Amino acid sequence: MARPKWMQFAPPQKLASYEPHEFQKVFHQDQHKYRAVVSGVGGGKSRMGCEEIVKWSQLYPGSLGVIGRLTAKSLRETTQRRFFEVCPQSLIANYNKSDEHLWIKTNAVTEDGRPIYSEILFMHLDEPGPLGSLDISYFWIDECHEPDGQEVPEATFQMLTARLRHPVGPHRGFITSNSGGKDWVWNRFFNEKNIKEEYIGWTTSSMSNAKYLPPGYVEELMRNNPKTWVDRFINASFDAFEGQIFTDYDEDLHGYRDSDGYEVSQSWEHGAGFDFGVTAPTATILCCVDRDGDLWAYDEIYEADADIPEYSKKVKKRGFDTLYADPSVVNKGANKKSPKELYMEEEICLLPSSNDTDFFLSMFRQILRKRKPDGSVCFHINLDRCPHLANQIKQAAWDPKTITGSTHDKMKLMENHALDAFKYFINMYGLNPSVLEPVKPGNNMKAIAHTVRGEWEHESYWEDADFDSEDYAYRSIKEEA
Numbered sequence: 001m002a003r004p005k006w007m008q009f010a011p012p013q014k015l016a017s018y019e020p021h022e023f024q025k026v027f028h029q030d031q032h033k034y035r036a037v038v039s040g041v042g043g044g045k046s047r048m049g050c051e052e053i054v055k056w057s058q059l060y061p062g063s064l065g066v067i068g069r070l071t072a073k074s075l076r077e078t079t080q081r082r083f084f085e086v087c088p089q090s091l092i093a094n095y096n097k098s099d100e101h102l103w104i105k106t107n108a109v110t111e112d113g114r115p116i117y118s119e120i121l122f123m124h125l126d127e128p129g130p131l132g133s134l135d136i137s138y139f140w141i142d143e144c145h146e147p148d149g150q151e152v153p154e155a156t157f158q159m160l161t162a163r164l165r166h167p168v169g170p171h172r173g174f175i176t177s178n179s180g181g182k183d184w185v186w187n188r189f190f191n192e193k194n195i196k197e198e199y200i201g202w203t204t205s206s207m208s209n210a211k212y213l214p215p216g217y218v219e220e221l222m223r224n225n226p227k228t229w230v231d232r233f234i235n236a237s238f239d240a241f242e243g244q245i246f247t248d249y250d251e252d253l254h255g256y257r258d259s260d261g262y263e264v265s266q267s268w269e270h271g272a273g274f275d276f277g278v279t280a281p282t283a284t285i286l287c288c289v290d291r292d293g294d295l296w297a298y299d300e301i302y303e304a305d306a307d308i309p310e311y312s313k314k315v316k317k318r319g320f321d322t323l324y325a326d327p328s329v330v331n332k333g334a335n336k337k338s339p340k341e342l343y344m345e346e347e348i349c350l351l352p353s354s355n356d357t358d359f360f361l362s363m364f365r366q367i368l369r370k371r372k373p374d375g376s377v378c379f380h381i382n383l384d385r386c387p388h389l390a391n392q393i394k395q396a397a398w399d400p401k402t403i404t405g406s407t408h409d410k411m412k413l414m415e416n417h418a419l420d421a422f423k424y425f426i427n428m429y430g431l432n433p434s435v436l437e438p439v440k441p442g443n444n445m446k447a448i449a450h451t452v453r454g455e456w457e458h459e460s461y462w463e464d465a466d467f468d469s470e471d472y473a474y475r476s477i478k479e480e481a
């Protein structure tokens with residue numbers, strides 16, 4: 001008897017029996033239409049996904065499911081291989097390798113006694129086009145975020161949800177993945193502001209599946225890899241991911257809260273960056289430089305569909321009438337007026353700044369790395385008042401399609417309006433630092449020596465001084481006079 005082609009996928013060794021831990025039990029029992037599991041490496045998500053698909057194939061005889069991953073190579077070498085290891089060989093009726101089409105036996109039969117099979121298609125998901133003619137019962141996207149930073153497009157997920165109209169249910173889908181930062185998966189499944197009632201997401205660390213991992217496996221990975229890697233691939237953090245640009249940004253060091261008691265002085269030099277939006281949000285980032293040269297991002301105004309008169313009032317209420325903006329604000333729109341003209345009507349002056357992204361990245365990364373002699377940082381951001389900027393700094397990433405070796409060519413497109421506003425401020429500050437720096441004594445030793453109680457004081461205070469007073473502070477000037 002000829003050996004069936006699918007037998008080549010027989011597992012090389014028997015897997016441990018599946019005894020789902022508490023987290024996996026919750027997943028299997030949940031009834032939300034769309035589910036997402038983001039976990040660390042070795043977290044058991046692939047095994048869990050395979051077991052769920054086998055379960056559905058038996059609960060819904062005659063169903064048609066899709067198991068997909070971004071590329072055909074990663075699908076074949078990982079997800080597909082694991083499925084054939086998990087699925088009992090006794091359930092496999094046939095497998096067409098050229099079409100990646102699998103038939104699964106069920107206990108159901110037709111009215112005339114013929115067996116009913118469930119079907120599974122293995123598909124690469126780098127574009128939604130091939131899904132357009134399918135009517136499916138369910139889908140599973142495995143490793144939605146690949147380790148190199150690439151991801152299954154949101155459009156593919158949307159197309160899969162639109163194809164859930166096969167005559168046989170369950171008409172559901174789920175995603176398993178490592179963290180890819182706060183992208184569309186986070187936005188749909190974990191962002192409390194956007195989650196719809198059909199969606200639910202869970203995160204779990206590698207330690208949740210420790211009993212099925214080699215002794216010391218997780219501990220070794222934590223010892224031998226950078227913190228960013230551990231945060232993403234062990235702890236499933238959404239704040240760490242491949243291709244992250246501002247890896248020197250540490251919220252614990254650079255961030256502060258209103259309750260911490262820091263005060264931004266009105267005597268410091270202030271400035272603001274502005275990003276104009278029509279359908280996109282309009283953003284303003286308020287910054288200042290203190291007398292030690294530290295940069296403070298202390299407030300933001302961030303609004304979608306911003307009304308220009310009302311937005312301008314909020315800007316002026318914070319003490320500003322001049323903002324550094326994208327050079328394109330001088331371009332006229334459909335109403336024959338430019339954003340610069342529209343805001344000028346509200347007594348807000350938009351000054352075109354540099355839009356040089358490379359300069360901004362270099363300048364800001366340098367600021368993040370800078371330390372004072374005591375080890376303290378030189379950039380501070382108010383996390384309560386600048387949530388969009390803080391989040392976009394953390395999520396800024398290189399476009400994985402433009403990464404060649406160690407060279408990063410282009411930033412990944414994302415919601416970055418607060419970061420753009422900050423860029424226009426930084427570029428102006430970096431190109432013209434004297435505009436923002438407070439008055440400082442020069443290198444003249446005589447000038448530096450002119451202090452009161454150890455503090456330098458500007459020479460303008462000396463003009464009306466009483467030289468004849470016994471307690472006149474600047475003895476050297478008195479002697480010179």
